[in-house]
Amino acid sequence: MLKAKIDGIQEACLLEINNASDLQQINAIKIKYLGRNGEITAVLKSIKEASVAERPQIGKWVNDAQKLVEGIIADKENSIQEILKQKRTEEETLDVTLSLPQGRSIGALNPLTLIKNDITDIFIRMGFEVKDGPEIEFEYYNFTALNIPKDHPSRNNSDTFYISDNLLLRTQTSAVQVHVMKSQRPPIRIICPGKVYRPDDDATHSPMFQQIEGLVVDTTVTLRDLKSILEEFARLFFSETTKVRFRPSYFPFTEPSVEVDLSCNKCGGAGCNLCKSTGWIELLGAGVVHPNVLEECGIDSSKYKGIAFGIGVERAAMIKYGIHDMRLLFDNDIRILKQFK
Numbered sequence: 001m002l003k004a005k006i007d008g009i010q011e012a013c014l015l016e017i018n019n020a021s022d023l024q025q026i027n028a029i030k031i032k033y034l035g036r037n038g039e040i041t042a043v044l045k046s047i048k049e050a051s052v053a054e055r056p057q058i059g060k061w062v063n064d065a066q067k068l069v070e071g072i073i074a075d076k077e078n079s080i081q082e083i084l085k086q087k088r089t090e091e092e093t094l095d096v097t098l099s100l101p102q103g104r105s106i107g108a109l110n111p112l113t114l115i116k117n118d119i120t121d122i123f124i125r126m127g128f129e130v131k132d133g134p135e136i137e138f139e140y141y142n143f144t145a146l147n148i149p150k151d152h153p154s155r156n157n158s159d160t161f162y163i164s165d166n167l168l169l170r171t172q173t174s175a176v177q178v179h180v181m182k183s184q185r186p187p188i189r190i191i192c193p194g195k196v197y198r199p200d201d202d203a204t205h206s207p208m209f210q211q212i213e214g215l216v217v218d219t220t221v222t223l224r225d226l227k228s229i230l231e232e233f234a235r236l237f238f239s240e241t242t243k244v245r246f247r248p249s250y251f252p253f254t255e256p257s258v259e260v261d262l263s264c265n266k267c268g269g270a271g272c273n274l275c276k277s278t279g280w281i282e283l284l285g286a287g288v289v290h291p292n293v294l295e296e297c298g299i300d301s302s303k304y305k306g307i308a309f310g311i312g313v314e315r316a317a318m319i320k321y322g323i324h325d326m327r328l329l330f331d332n333d334i335r336i337l338k339q340f341k
């Protein structure tokens with residue numbers, strides 16, 4: 001009699017599990033049959049009404065029914081979880097053939113980033129290693145170690161953003177040279193791309209601009225090597241026919257120092273408005289590293305020589321694309337920026 005009742009409950013329960021299609025239904029079945037007031041639990045509770053002799057047998061029937069139901073519920077739960085997971089995966093699949101909604105365009109890198117990457121790539125191909133340094137710099141690294149005298153005008157408040165007496169926003173990426181030479185023994189062949197800051201703001205100057213500093217330190221390096229490196233750069237970055245010219249100049253950290261000019265690509269040297277009728281465009285400053293700088297960084301200047309150059313990224317972009325106002329590159333005018341994709 002009781003066995004038939006247990007079998008009946010078990011059968012009804014299995015049927016309900018079989019028909020269940022989600023986890024809420026399974027949960028309700030668990031409560032209905034196995035819960036504190038559940039049907040199987042109720043039979044177990046009624047065991048005390050049976051005779052002592054019958055109890056072990058009834059106990060076994062109930063336990064068996066309970067185990068069977070629990071096992072089937074667990075299986076069902078697993079298969080529902082599996083179906084849900086599969087459904088989620090299907091819903092998350094991207095349709096790559098979908099076209100973009102009309103009027104939306106894909107973003108692109110800013111032309112200055114493209115130019116910086118191009119220049120960096122050229123020097124990496126020439127065997128240069130890329131180094132980074134802090135934008136907030138000690139006066140020592142930005143000026144003193146680079147042989148810039150205490151009374152040099154570039155140290156004035158009007159030419160440098162000071163944060164405190166000896167902390168400033170670096171005015172040149174040359175400061176990275178000092179960090180590298182103090183921590184690395186020659187041969188050194190590095191470029192340091194990065195932002196620099198000076199209180200200037202007009203069509204050809206911005207308070208923030210980017211430089212790429214280059215430095216080679218070795219036993220036999222000369223001004224001739226500097227020229228061939230820059231000629232190769234000009235050929236790869238501007239055009240096959242671009243020529244490079246050195247003009248004597250002065251920087252405290254190089255001796256001799258040179259201004260480096262490019263032959264004007266627009267007029268081919270005949271003279272035009274871009275090159276101000278000279279046939280040449282000023283690109284950058286460079287030179288042979290001053291022995292004082294090498295010595296300050298712990299490098300024996302009787303044994304080693306250095307060459308260095310600093311390329312202005314904005315200047316290179318302006319020359320390459322014939323842009324007259326640097327501020328166009330910083331403004332967010334999408335019509336201009338789009339042209340450089």
Ligand SMILES: [Zn+2]
Pocket residue numbers: 264265266267268269270271272273274275276277279280
């Ligand atoms: Zn020209």
